Amino acid sequence: MGTPATADTSSPTPPADSDLVRAALGRPVDRTPVWFMRQAGRSLPEYRALRAGTAMLQACQDPDLVTEITLQPVRRHGVDAAILFSDIVLPLVVAGVDIEIKPGVGPVVAEPVRTVADVDALPDLHPDQLGFLVTAVRRLVAELGPTPLIGFAGAPFTLATYLIEGGPSKEHARTKAFMYAEPEAWQRLLTKLSVSAAVFLRTQVDAGASAVQLFDSWAGVLSATDYAARVLPHSRAVLDGLGDRAAGERDVPRIHFGVGTGELLPLIGSAGADVVGVDWRVPLDEAARRVGPGYSLQGNLDPAVLLADRDTLDAEVRRVVEQGRAARGHVFNLGHGVLPDTDPGAITHVVELVHELTSRA
Numbered sequence: 475m476g477t478p479a480t481a482d483t484s485s486p487t488p489p490a491d492s493d494l495v496r497a498a499l500g501r502p503v504d505r506t507p508v509w510f511m512r513q514a515g516r517s518l519p520e521y522r523a524l525r526a527g528t529a530m531l532q533a534c535q536d537p538d539l540v541t542e543i544t545l546q547p548v549r550r551h552g553v554d555a556a557i558l559f560s561d562i563v564l565p566l567v568v569a570g571v572d573i574e575i576k577p578g579v580g581p582v583v584a585e586p587v588r589t590v591a592d593v594d595a596l597p598d599l600h601p602d603q604l605g606f607l608v609t610a611v612r613r614l615v616a617e618l619g620p621t622p623l624i625g626f627a628g629a630p631f632t633l634a635t636y637l638i639e640g641g642p643s644k645e646h647a648r649t650k651a652f653m654y655a656e657p658e659a660w661q662r663l664l665t666k667l668s669v670s671a672a673v674f675l676r677t678q679v680d681a682g683a684s685a686v687q688l689f690d691s692w693a694g695v696l697s698a699t700d701y702a703a704r705v706l707p708h709s710r711a712v713l714d715g716l717g718d719r720a721a722g723e724r725d726v727p728r729i730h731f732g733v734g735t736g737e738l739l740p741l742i743g744s745a746g747a748d749v750v751g752v753d754w755r756v757p758l759d760e761a762a763r764r765v766g767p768g769y770s771l772q773g774n775l776d777p778a779v780l781l782a783d784r785d786t787l788d789a790e791v792r793r794v795v796e797q798g799r800a801a802r803g804h805v806f807n808l809g810h811g812v813l814p815d816t817d818p819g820a821i822t823h824v825v826e827l828v829h830e831l832t833s834r835a
């Protein structure tokens with residue numbers, strides 16, 4: 475370590491005035507900023523080498539590993555933002571919930587939350603348990619120089635799906651059944667999860683993160699009515715917990731993302747986002763129409779297109795860039811995370827192409 479993370483260390487631009495932050499707030503940019511969900515880990519051989527022998531959730535609590543893994547894709551691809559190497563279940567783990575991330579499967583919860591008593595027994599997260607996070611974020615901000623660091627947390631609904639199902643699930647039937655059968659305990663569960671997500675995000679912002687993303691990856695399984703009544707208020711509590719921009723409290727943009735949320739896009743925005751993350755199903759010009767003028771958009775190249783031939787890849791990147799011009803601001807990204815088999819060279823190529831297509835000069 476000690477090596478500069480980015481090639482462009484001559485730039486005096488502080489991360490708070492980077493293209494990422496400006497695009498997120500709808501301000502003019504030099505070129506469209508680009509980063510990738512799941513850019514840290516997954517496809518990089520240098521990540522696999524570094525992680526060998528350390529369990530995922532152990533690695534997330536080691537400031538040396540977190541710093542190095544977070545910097546790897548910035549060095550290799552020249553992306554316009556780093557995203558903290560962590561996981562959405564980490565706040566639960568730190569609070570004392572027994573969760574393991576099984577390779578290729580995902581988070582597995584030893585004792586799923588199935589009863590009202592289970593909800594009330596869930597431990598709370600205390601800020602003083604997050605010393606490792608403060609150390610990692612401060613170190614990263616120093617190493618990254620002009621490149622902004624995106625902090626993140628899992629949204630209450632998506633975390634509830636893991637706790638209740640006990641692991642990854644397609645239908646989230648147990649989660650919905652609990653939501654309908656136990657409405658009061660559901661509200662208490664989501665309130666607890668929103669408090670811990672807010673603590674987790676606030677810690678990252680106070681330590682120097684320049685933007686945050688709230689991942690509500692599985693919110694798209696809900697109807698708009700259920701989302702609005704039973705989930706949105708809790709996600710809003712998380713995002714509002716970062717301060718009131720109108721009151722001049724802070725200027726850290728908030729990105730809010732879920733998969734399959736075409737019908738929910740305006741609600742995802744109204745939960746307190748500056749940027750609405752869009753998966754590949756809805757073209758960005760249509761997404762811009764759905765969310766209205768008050769929001770920037772992030773997305774939305776299909777991650778599978780990175781596995782295609784170069785001509786197809788280039789045509790799709792051009793399409794996303796063009797459709798993104800309809801939004802107040804555009805942060806180029808995938809519609810979901812980088813797939814494990816992706817060639818890192820394709821990622822670097824997309825960064826270069828987006829920059830070339832959108833440079834003002």
Ligand SMILES: Cc1c2[nH]c(c1CCC(=O)O)Cc1[nH]c(c(CCC(=O)O)c1C)Cc1[nH]c(c(CCC(=O)O)c1C)Cc1[nH]c(c(C)c1CCC(=O)O)C2
Binds near residue numbers: 576
């Ligand atoms: C749903 C969700 C999880 N974690 C996350 C989400 C929301 C984003 C999304 O919808 O994809 C978020 C996440 N997880 C990870 C990051 C790091 C930063 C980044 O590169 O984006 C982020 C932002 C690291 C990780 N999280 C995980 C890994 C793989 C662990 C390993 O290398 O063994 C990494 C690098 C494990 C994980 N963690 C989770 C799953 C489903 C899995 C298994 C799938 C997989 O293997 O990738 C839960």
